[in-house]
Amino acid sequence: MSRIGKQMKRSLRAHHGAHPIVILAVMVASLLVLPLFLGGQVNGYGVYAILQTFADYGPIALAVGMSMIIAEYDLSAAVVYGLGALLAVKLGVHSVVLGALIAVAVGLVGGLLQGAIMARLSMSSVGVTLGGLLTYTGITEIYSNNKTVPYPRFDVGLRLDARVLSIFSIRSLIVIGIFGVVAAAMHFTRLGPEVRGVGGDRRSSLIAGVPVKRTLVGIMALGGMVAAFGGALDGYSVASAVPNVGFEPLVFATIAAVLGGVTLSGGRGGPVGIACGALSLATLEETLIVINAPPYVSSVVTGILLVLVTLATAPEVWKLPIVRTLLRWRGMRAQAGALRAQAIGEAPGKQ
Amino acid sequence: MSLDTTSAPARPSGEPATVLARFSLASLLQPSTLFPALIGIVLLIAAVTTTGFWSTTNIRSVLFGAALVGILACGLTLITVSGNVLSMSLGITTAACAIAFVYFLRLGTPAAIVISLALGAAICGVQGLIAGVYGANPIILTIGAGVAQTGVVEWLTRGESITPPAHASYSFMAGTVAGIPFAAYVFVVVAIVLELLLRRTALGREMCLTGANKQAARAAALPVAGITIVAFAVAGLCAGATGVLLGATNESAGLALQANYTFDAITAVLIVGTVITGGRGSAIRSAVGAIGIAVIASVVQLREYSFGVQVAVEGVFVLVIVIAAQIRRRSVANR
Numbered sequence: 230m231s232r233i234g235k236q237m238k239r240s241l242r243a244h245h246g247a248h249p250i251v252i253l254a255v256m257v258a259s260l261l262v263l264p265l266f267l268g269g270q271v272n273g274y275g276v277y278a279i280l281q282t283f284a285d286y287g288p289i290a291l292a293v294g295m296s297m298i299i300a301e302y303d304l305s306a307a308v309v310y311g312l313g314a315l316l317a318v319k320l321g322v323h324s325v326v327l328g329a330l331i332a333v334a335v336g337l338v339g340g341l342l343q344g345a346i347m348a349r350l351s352m353s354s355v356g357v358t359l360g361g362l363l364t365y366t367g368i369t370e371i372y373s374n375n376k377t378v379p380y381p382r383f384d385v386g387l388r389l390d391a392r393v394l395s396i397f398s399i400r401s402l403i404v405i406g407i408f409g410v411v412a413a414a415m416h417f418t419r420l421g422p423e424v425r426g427v428g429g430d431r432r433s434s435l436i437a438g439v440p441v442k443r444t445l446v447g448i449m450a451l452g453g454m455v456a457a458f459g460g461a462l463d464g465y466s467v468a469s470a471v472p473n474v475g476f477e478p479l480v481f482a483t484i485a486a487v488l489g490g491v492t493l494s495g496g497r498g499g500p501v502g503i504a505c506g507a508l509s510l511a512t513l514e515e516t517l518i519v520i521n522a523p524p525y526v527s528s529v530v531t532g533i534l535l536v537l538v539t540l541a542t543a544p545e546v547w548k549l550p551i552v553r554t555l556l557r558w559r560g561m562r563a564q565a566g567a568l569r570a571q572a573i574g575e576a577p578g579k580q
Numbered sequence: 581m582s583l584d585t586t587s588a589p590a591r592p593s594g595e596p597a598t599v600l601a602r603f604s605l606a607s608l609l610q611p612s613t614l615f616p617a618l619i620g621i622v623l624l625i626a627a628v629t630t631t632g633f634w635s636t637t638n639i640r641s642v643l644f645g646a647a648l649v650g651i652l653a654c655g656l657t658l659i660t661v662s663g664n665v666l667s668m669s670l671g672i673t674t675a676a677c678a679i680a681f682v683y684f685l686r687l688g689t690p691a692a693i694v695i696s697l698a699l700g701a702a703i704c705g706v707q708g709l710i711a712g713v714y715g716a717n718p719i720i721l722t723i724g725a726g727v728a729q730t731g732v733v734e735w736l737t738r739g740e741s742i743t744p745p746a747h748a749s750y751s752f753m754a755g756t757v758a759g760i761p762f763a764a765y766v767f768v769v770v771a772i773v774l775e776l777l778l779r780r781t782a783l784g785r786e787m788c789l790t791g792a793n794k795q796a797a798r799a800a801a802l803p804v805a806g807i808t809i810v811a812f813a814v815a816g817l818c819a820g821a822t823g824v825l826l827g828a829t830n831e832s833a834g835l836a837l838q839a840n841y842t843f844d845a846i847t848a849v850l851i852v853g854t855v856i857t858g859g860r861g862s863a864i865r866s867a868v869g870a871i872g873i874a875v876i877a878s879v880v881q882l883r884e885y886s887f888g889v890q891v892a893v894e895g896v897f898v899l900v901i902v903i904a905a906q907i908r909r910r911s912v913a914n915r
Contacts, residue, residue, distance in 0.1 A: 302719060302720070304719075346899075346903060350903060350906045350907065350910065351906075351910070352902070352903070352906050353856070353857070355665055355666070355719065355856055356850065356856045356898070356899075356902035356906075357899070357902065357903075359666075359846065359850070359898060360895050360896070360898040360899030360902060361895070361899070362895070363843060363847065363891055363892070363894050363895025363898060364891075364892055364895030364896055364899065365895070366888070366891045366892075366895070367888045367889065367890070367891035367892020367893070367894070367895055368888070368892055369888070370886060370887055370888025370891060370892075371886055371888035371889060371892065372888075373888075374886065375886050375887060375888060472888075476668075476723060476726065476727065477727075479723065480723060480724065480727050483720055483723065483724075484724075493717045493720065523735070524734070525730075525731045525732075525734035525735040526731070526735075527731070528727055528728070528730050528731025528734065529728055529731030529732055529735065530731075531724075531727055532724050532725065532726070532727030532728025532729070532730070532731055533724070533728050534724070535720065535721075535723065535724025535727065535728075536710070536721060536724040536725055536728060539710070539716045539717055539720050539721045539724060540710055540714055540716050540721075543710075543714040543715045543716040543717070544714075544715040545713070545714045545715040546714050548713060548714060549714065
């Protein structure tokens with residue numbers, strides 16, 4: 230590879246990982262500006278709807294995002310979500326808490342099993358979580374008898390989704406709380422550096438004494454619990470559970486994680502970024518609803534968005550002409566800054 | 581590193597062929613061979629003990645189901661062998677090609693077939709380009725491409741099924757030849773052609789090398805990006821062929837045609853021990869995996885179990901095989 234190519238790669242790596250706050254700001258701006266040109270109206274209910282979508286898919290985004298930070302990819306998270314909803318709906322009729330606890334327990338066990346297989350046998354997540362996805366799908370379809378299962382207690386959903394402070398609901402506040410707890414654990418304990426270390430360079434982390442296997446198992450278990458709990462909340466909210474949630478939640482979760490600064494190669498990002506990414510995507514979806522876009526537009530936009538973010542975070546994206554031009558321009562600016570600093574006697578390399 | 585596609589070294593005349601020598605008892609007792617064989621035995625027992633399995637209608641149905649999944653699985657094998665793990669959207673591409681085939685029957689059957697094949701190759705080829713040239717993660721890329729395809733197909737079809745023109749002649753593809761479904765013949769041809777491609781051509785060897793070690797392949801000046809594009813494009817051709825057969829059989833085409841084909845093809849490839857990281861694989865083995873999937877589906881249907889049983893069984897089989905293959909790899913590496 231040429232010297233310029235190597236410099237381009239280094240520059241890209243330094244700026245890899247999106248700026249989640251900037252992206253969220255762009256999405257909010259689109260929500261406010263686009264309806265002015267394309268019709269539709271934004272109001273307080275729209276913000277509530279965005280936070281409800283965040284409550285729907287945020288837990289899966291957290292599960293998938295955390296697995297991506299440790300350089301894996303949990304394909305089974307969305308199906309665990311669906312199974313969590315089913316368990317809560319079927320077993321939470323007399324006790325809402327019991328239904329949710331059983332869902333969390335099943336998610337925990339599944340996550341522990343998958344994580345243990347991956348850690349013990351040094352296996353990539355693709356095969357294991359694919360097998361897990363198929364097994365969970367089968368279990369969900371068998372347990373639901375391949376039919377949508379209704380939940381008779383509508384009052385639970387009404388209470389969970391009742392507006393609090395006009396834009397929140399108990400459900401969205403619970404999900405925000407989950408993100409907060411995980412973010413605090415990552416920030417204030419050594420969990421954060423260990424998780425990012427395992428994702429960034431597993432071998433070096435092992436040499437440095439990081440409990441790599443325990444971290445791997447822990448993150449998979451956390452993902453299972455969070456996804457299942459999110460599913461339980463969703464099941465109570467819509468008072469039903471479907472036999473097959475499809476790919477949509479996984480797509481949302483992946484885009485949300487990448488928009489939130491998590492890279493596919495691992496080692497970067499955190500719960501706050503993932504939350505921003507999920508909010509950004511929820512805002513985009515609300516924008517499409519507000520401008521009365523037909524339903525297929527959402528599929529096309531989210532699909533293309535996922536392809537674009539996969540391309541943007543690809544290791545050799547610097548080969549794209551537009552990226553080369555951008556980096557060259559950035560390189561020229563850096564050079565110009567260095568020359569100016571030299572001319573007026575400042576320390577070189579300072580911009 | 582051993583490759584399935586390396587040819588036998590020169591031997592003095594009179595020695596038995598290397599192919600037979602490979603099937604020693606020791607190699608048969610390895611987990612990566614033993615478990616697929618055990619699963620095969622389980623399936624055989626299940627099939628034998630299921631009432632109605634051996635009826636002509638059911639065998640024909642199993643062959644047809646195996647053919648559709650098998651053609652996809654053979655194409656997917658090339659993606660896996662070349663180090664691109666898997667494609668998560670071959671099913672939706674198949675449905676899109678089926679819709680295109682049924683729609684373009686107004687231009688004649690040959691034109692409709694060509695357009696369907698070209699569409700499949702183009703859709704998957706573009707994904708191969710993004711993965712091959714820029715190194716994009718193929719799993720996530722193909723998930724996104726699948727969702728985008730779903731949206732585009734919904735937009736173009738307005739959610740309705742497309743029906744063929746009245747005078748179109750395509751029913752021969754839905755029929756049988758000497759009692760065996762036409763699709764089964766296509767399946768056999770595709771499996772043999774792709775197996776020969778992997779074993780007997782320079783391209784096939786380069787695919788295996790690229791899958792085994794991409795950096796080494798680049799250092800050896802192999803056209804890694806081009807190989808990836810070709811692997812995806814051939815998988816797309818297979819999706820196109822499956823789409824044509826599906827469209828011809830159903831006499832209409834819509835998004836629902838994708839059914840469970842994506843995961844069935846993936847299961848067929850993994851269940852026979854194909855290494856998910858690439859470098860090794862066989863189209864014929866994947867074809868056998870597809871027959872296994874069709875047998876599972878038939879047994880489940882005949883015993884009136886739910887579809888969930890089929891998916892759960894496939895999931896457990898995938899886990900067992902993938903774990904067994906990894907145990908085998910680790911034990912070889914630790915010797």
